[in-house]
Every structure is written in C-alpha cells, then in structure tokens.
Amino acid sequence: MNSFEFARATSVAQARELLAEKPGAVLKAGGIDLLDHLKERLVEPPRVVDLKSIPGLARITAEADGGLRIGPMATLAQLAAHPAVQKSHPALAQSCREAASPQIRNVATIGGNVLQRPRCWYYRLESYKCLKKGGDVCYAVGGENRYHAIFGGGPSYAPHPSNAAVALVAFGASFVIEGDKGPRTVAAGDFFTLPTKDPQRENLLQPGEVLTEIRVPSAAGWRSAYDEIQERADFDWPLVSIAAAVKNEGATVRDARVVLGAVAPIPWRSARAEQALSGKALDEAAATAAARAAVVGAAPMSDNGYKVGLVQTLVRRTLLSLA
Numbered sequence: 001m002n003s004f005e006f007a008r009a010t011s012v013a014q015a016r017e018l019l020a021e022k023p024g025a026v027l028k029a030g031g032i033d034l035l036d037h038l039k040e041r042l043v044e045p046p047r048v049v050d051l052k053s054i055p056g057l058a059r060i061t062a063e064a065d066g067g068l069r070i071g072p073m074a075t076l077a078q079l080a081a082h083p084a085v086q087k088s089h090p091a092l093a094q095s096c097r098e099a100a101s102p103q104i105r106n107v108a109t110i111g112g113n114v115l116q117r118p119r120c121w122y123y124r125l126e127s128y129k130c131l132k133k134g135g136d137v138c139y140a141v142g143g144e145n146r147y148h149a150i151f152g153g154g155p156s157y158a159p160h161p162s163n164a165a166v167a168l169v170a171f172g173a174s175f176v177i178e179g180d181k182g183p184r185t186v187a188a189g190d191f192f193t194l195p196t197k198d199p200q201r202e203n204l205l206q207p208g209e210v211l212t213e214i215r216v217p218s219a220a221g222w223r224s225a226y227d228e229i230q231e232r233a234d235f236d237w238p239l240v241s242i243a244a245a246v247k248n249e250g251a252t253v254r255d256a257r258v259v260l261g262a263v264a265p266i267p268w269r270s271a272r273a274e275q276a277l278s279g280k281a282l283d284e285a286a287a288t289a290a291a292r293a294a295v296v297g298a299a300p301m302s303d304n305g306y307k308v309g310l311v312q313t314l315v316r317r318t319l320l321s322l323a
C-alpha cells in the first residue's frame with residue numbers, strides 16, 4: 001500500500017474539489033473494496049476522500065407514491081432491515097441481506113456495492129496486467145475461468161459482482177450523479193456497460209463524479225424476490241443470482257422482470273425469460289419455459305458450463321416462489 005493523504009469531505013461539492021485538486025485521488029465510502037485495491041496496489045492514490053461526514057448521504061426515504069430515495073452511503077445492513085424497503089421492494093432488501101457477512105454489511109454501502117470492481121482473480125492480483133488493467137490479454141481465456149461470464153463476455157469475461165445492482169435493474173431504478181455539468185440521472189439498466197465498450201470500465205461514472213442518490217420507482221402491484229446460489233453459504237459472492245418481479249392481472253402475468261447476476265459483465269436482463277411469462281399463469285410449466293428461455297444464447301467458457309444449469313434451477317425456483 002502506498003502512503004496517501006486522508007481527507008474528510010463535508011459536502012458533495014467539497015468531495016469533488018478534493019478529488020480535482022489531486023489527480024488520481026479516490027473516493028471512500030465503507031472502504032471494503034477500496035482497501036483491497038490499496039493492499040494489492042491496484043490503485044495508488046495520492047489522496048483518499050472519505051464521504052462519511054457528508055450529512056444526509058445515508059438517508060433512506062420511502063416516498064408517498066411508493067418509491068424509494070436511497071443515499072449512496074446507506075449500508076447494506078440498513079437496507080436489508082428497513083421495514084419500508086422490505087415491504088415495497090423485497091427483492092432489494094433480500095439482495096442486500098444475502099451479500100457478504102454481517103460485519104461487512106454493517107460497513108459496506110449501497111453506493112460502494114454497485115461501484116465495486118469485478119472479482120476476477122487475474123484482475124485482483126497485482127502481477128497480472130490483463131486487459132482490464134490496460135494490458136493486452138485476458139488471462140481467463142484459456143486460464144482459470146470457472147467463476148466467469150456465460151453471457152455478454154469479451155474481450156473481458158469478469159462477471160458483475162454486485163447483488164444490489166441486480167435488484168435495482170429489475171426495479172427500473174436510476175442513479176443521480178454529480179459531475180462538472182451539475183447532476184445527471186442515468187437509468188440503472190443503461191449505467192452498467194459491456195467490456196466491448198471499454199474493458200477497463202464497468203459503468204458510465206466518469207472520474208471526478210460522485211453518485212449522490214439512487215431512486216427506485218414504486219413497485220405497487222409487483223411481487224418480487226431475490227435469490228442466489230453460492231459455493232459457501234455463509235459469506236461469498238454468488239455463483240449465480242436473480243432478481244425477479246411479476247405483475248399480474250388476475251391469474252395472468254401482465255409484466256415480468258428477470259435479471260441475472262454473476263453470469264455477465266453487467267446485471268443481465270433476460271428479455272426471453274420475461275417474454276416466456278407474459279400472458280401465462282405463473283405455474284410449473286411457465287416457470288420451466290422461462291428457465292429454458294433464460295439460457296438461450298449462453299456461451300460458457302472451458303470451466304463454467306455448470307452455470308447454465310444453475311441459471312435454469314434458480315430462475316424456475318424463484319419464479320415459483322412468486323406464484
């Protein structure tokens with residue numbers, strides 16, 4: 001770890017000034033992923049700007065219309081335990097509850113969670129200068145790739161790691177970002193970017209910008225659930241995860257969202273699975289058809305073909321839990 005200056009910002013404007021003053025400076029929320037990067041020398045910032053002292057940035061507000069406004073510094077534990085979030089957007093509360101361990105959830109923030117970098121072991125080791133670090137090779141191709149992407153991969157195959165992002169995409173959330181031209185709002189479904197755009201980046205956040213709010217529209221009339229399959233059940237990133245939501249008209253599914261995690265470089269919305277549900281009663285046959293549809297187009301690497309079966313099991317199981 002390099003030595004760096006530590007600065008506490010008391011406003012978003014001051015955080016941006018503190019970043020701009022020292023090129024290479026980085027923001028710290030809970031610091032969980034940042035600390036890993038510092039220890040592995042994946043970043044060597046001259047200054048770390050802490051967001052914890054900015055008033056109001058951890059607020060969770062349930063709006064009168066059923067929507068949520070979430071400050072990026074709200075912790076995963078706070079979101080998991082929040083009664084209004086549990087009631088109106090259960091898949092979001094569940095996604096936060098399933099992440100990591102209780103100790104980590106008490107510190108890790110939702111902003112840091114959606115902005116954490118991928119877990120690919122080649123990326124995480126200082127000695128491998130892969131495409132994501134400006135090199136010219138992806139070591140996962142022809143290397144150890146059992147945790148990697150089966151959809152949307154290439155030229156990097158590192159899967160998106162955030163639980164919360166999968167639920168936020170399913171609910172049609174948006175991110176408010178403060179930058180040079182003032183605040184802008186980006187739909188969560190557009191925010192995360194494929195490596196074909198730039199293998200070194202995972203989203204549209206520009207250097208010097210601060211995520212200041214997450215807005216989640218009302219989910220009135222929807223039923224939702226988040227589930228995942230892990231190698232170790234106590235604390236681990238998922239092998240495969242899902243956020244699913246359905247809106248019924250009588251016994252028939254009128255609208256559906258099926259978003260998969262840990263299988264693609266972005267939260268992966270399965271339009272095929274959603275279409276398979278539309279206009280059907282949510283029963284065994286419809287859930288099985290959606291599960292089959294969800295894996296159409298999967299392109300496993302040498303060691304991760306098992307994820308195709310896990311996706312099918314998880315999609316079917318989660319949809320039936322909403323029946």
Ligand SMILES: Cc1cc2nc3c(=O)[nH]c(=O)nc-3n(C[C@H](O)[C@H](O)[C@H](O)COP(=O)(O)OP(=O)(O)OC[C@H]3O[C@@H](n4cnc5c(N)ncnc54)[C@H](O)[C@@H]3O)c2cc1C
Nearest residue numbers: 029030031032033034100108109112113115163211236237
């Ligand atoms: C053992 C272990 C198991 C884990 N398991 C899971 C899991 O199952 N699921 C899961 O989703 N995660 C898991 N995690 C990851 C963990 O949830 C994330 O590292 C954590 O949520 C990051 O949040 P943070 O507040 O600590 O972010 P930080 O480490 O402080 O920040 C992460 C990144 O986001 C940037 N950043 C943070 N806030 C802002 C902001 N407001 N504006 C702009 N940039 C910002 C920082 O500069 C940094 O680059 C696990 C971590 C560990 C160590």
Ligand code: SF4
Nearest residue numbers: 120130138156157158
């Ligand atoms: S999958 Fe991405 S992060 Fe991993 S080695 Fe390949 S380029 Fe690097």
